[in-house]
Amino acid sequence: MEKLTKLELELMNILWRLREASVREVREAIVDRKRPAYTTVQTVLLRLEEKGAIRKTRKIGNAFMFEPAITRKSAYRRLFDDFLELIGGSPRPLVAHLIESGKLTLEDLKALEKPAPKKGTKR
Amino acid sequence: MEKLTKLELELMNILWRLREASVREVREAIVDRKRPAYTTVQTVLLRLEEKGAIRKTRKIGNAFMFEPAITRKSAYRRLFDDFLELIGGSPRPLVAHLIESGKLTLEDLKALEKPAPKKGTKR
């Protein structure tokens, strides 16, 4: 699977949440920052399609609807592994940093030690 | 601090290890893959200097020697935070993936829970 960029990831997150959306809907869903131009979103969505990360489903009016063609998990896995390689293969310093900076608490770790916290936190 | 790219990181890692090195020495230290051209290494080293990540120390013959101007820790911190933002701020899926894939064992976590394993594992 091709690697996704920052902006591509942002749009993928919207699509994973909405399940299916048009260019306009994806753009409207960007709320925490200045929205890029309509055609910017369109371009990136097209690139995502070329990369095989999303696909067109149907048309509503003259607008295409898009849906994810890959799972969030598989996309993230790719990112994780790439990142691991970037920092030399060992996750230790990363985890140490997370704990040090308080981004990951001991409670989190304890929860993760167990098989799985309970399926249902997704969506 | 500016963000470092993959290749820049690779060269930084060599410099952090050698403490001080010339363009040639840095290039020679690349062993696990096809060495880039001499001038490629030179160019990237120059860019690293512009970014303030390394500095020239002295000349040996007509060759400059370079040394790191930033710590590995601070460079990594920048990467970690950027990466966290990329995956939406939560380290949970990351840690879950690490455990799942066996890259991080429960023993690692236990060791990290304690204040610090002992200063001296560096270098």
Add this chain to the structure above:
DNA sequence: GACGCGCTACTACACGTGTCGTAGCATCTA
């Protein structure tokens, strides 16, 4: 059925990054 608005398709462009070549100067050697 004509019109307008919105959507698609295509093009374009700047910047970062990995990659390298060339020119010319400096240094060491014979």
Add this chain to the structure above:
DNA sequence: TAGATGCTACGACACGTGTAGTAGCGCGTC
């Protein structure tokens, strides 16, 4: 000291990514 070797300085280029504009077609509305 003159030549060879090696280093620096600088330029260049392709590709990915974020960004947007324009042309033109089609759908829904009146």
